[in-house]
Amino acid sequence: MSKDRAYPIDFVLPWVDGSDPAWRVKKAKFEKEESSSVHVFDYQDWGLLPYWFRCVEKNAPWVRYIYFVTWGHIPNWLNINHPKLKIVKHTDYIPEKYLPTFSSHTIELNLHRIPGLSEHFVYFNDDTYLLKKVTADFFFKLGLPCDSAVINPIAPANKECIANLMVTTTGVINENFFKRKVIWKNVWKWFNIRYFPLVFLNLMFIPWKRFVGLYESHLPTSMMKSTYNEVWDKEYRLLDATCTRKFRDFKMDVNQWVMKNWQIASGKFMPRGIRCGKLIAIRSVDDAEKYSDIIKKRSYPMICINDHITDETYLEAAKIIKTAFDIHYDEKSCFEL
Incomplete structure (x- = not known):
């Protein structure tokens, strides 16, 4: 833990x-x-997990622990004896009545129950990576999670897509918070130059009485366990119903975005620029070639490599992405055997 920070971050x-x-x-x-609402590409293995650990070791050596959450399987290359690595099985923290689960939403919504997890933690998907060195205050400042408060209208691409989760999440926020009170209580957090040019969306939607949606970056999220406890207390029925389903359902569920947006609506966050990371969607080998430069140049501190390839060409795309990572992260980390 650094001398200027009185709390650990996991x-x-x-x-x-x-x-x-x-x-x-x-x-x-x-x-x-x-x-x-499972897609055929949801369980594809691109072989990129070792790079996640390499990126963390090089770019965030200050992290206290990494809690590696798994159904029970462990990669055969993973050094489970690393002092910073904590292996957590679903049965270790998810209430028995929700098990077994095959829903990422259930896994996300119960993270605060992980034994030993610090109040301040960063939630990663396994397709999100740290490309540059970051300090602890990239994720938390003054004990508060760093995030971007931007009003963003929800525009689902189709009736089955993940944007439907945003609709339900926005409903939760509107039921529990008054938009104008939220904004005027923390004006500088909402009208902040760090959000440029998206800050103009906040100006545009001032006349609306309710939130029409909040910006989701699909990047690692700074979280507080106390937020989870508060949301579970206020929205138990919704979260319980989500967790009771064995598979995720975009039309009925909420996910960790409800925690993220609750922190923003309650003012428990510090503004962070929208260029803190980049979401790239890879739907073809050509996309992999196109976006590999972002990895090679480490253009952003964080990146999400969102794969959407439905056939065997994903193996070729994965090879291209691995080659890009190898420019800076070709050496094994101490998390690898």
């Missing part, structure tokens, strides 16, 4: 091995009973 990384035979058998059993 990283949390959920991961699933979609090729695990035992897991697949159990998943198939419940798939017959329940519909889901």
Whole structure:
């Protein structure tokens, strides 16, 4: 822990091995009973997980612990004896009535129950990476999570997409907070030059009585356990219903965005620029070639590599991305055997 910070910060990384035979058998059993919003590419392994650990070791050596959340499977290359690594199984923290679960939403919404997890933690998806060196105050300042408060209208691409989660999440925020009070109580946090040019969206939507949505960057999120406890207390029925479903359902669920947006609406955050990271969607080999330069040049502190390839060409795309990572992260980390 640095001398200028009186609290530890942990990283949390959920991961699933979609090729695990035992897991697949159990998943198939419940798939017959329940519909889901799972895509064919959700369990593809691009072989990029080692780079996640390499990036953290080089770019955030100050992190206290990494909580690696798993159904039970562990990569055979992972050094489970690393002093900063904590292996957490679903059964270690998710209430028994929600198990087994194959929903990322259930895994996310119960993170505050992980034994030993610090009040301040950063939630990563396994497709998000730290490309540049960052200090602890990149994620937390004055004990508050860093984030961007930008009003952004929800525009679902289709009736089955993840944007439907934003609709429900926005409803939760509007039920519990008054938009104008929220903004005027923390004016400088909402009208902040760090959000340029998106700050103009906040000006544009001032006349609206309610929030029409909040900007989601699809990047690692700074969280506080106390926020989780508060939201569970206020919205137990919704969160319980989400967690009861074995598979995620975009039309009915909420996910960790409800925690993120609750922190923003309650003013418990510090402004951070929107150029803190970049979401790239890879739908083809050409996309992999196009966006690999962002990784090679480390153009942003953080990146999300959102894969959407539905056929075997994902292996070729993965090779291109690995080659890009190897420019700066070709050496094994201490988290690897």
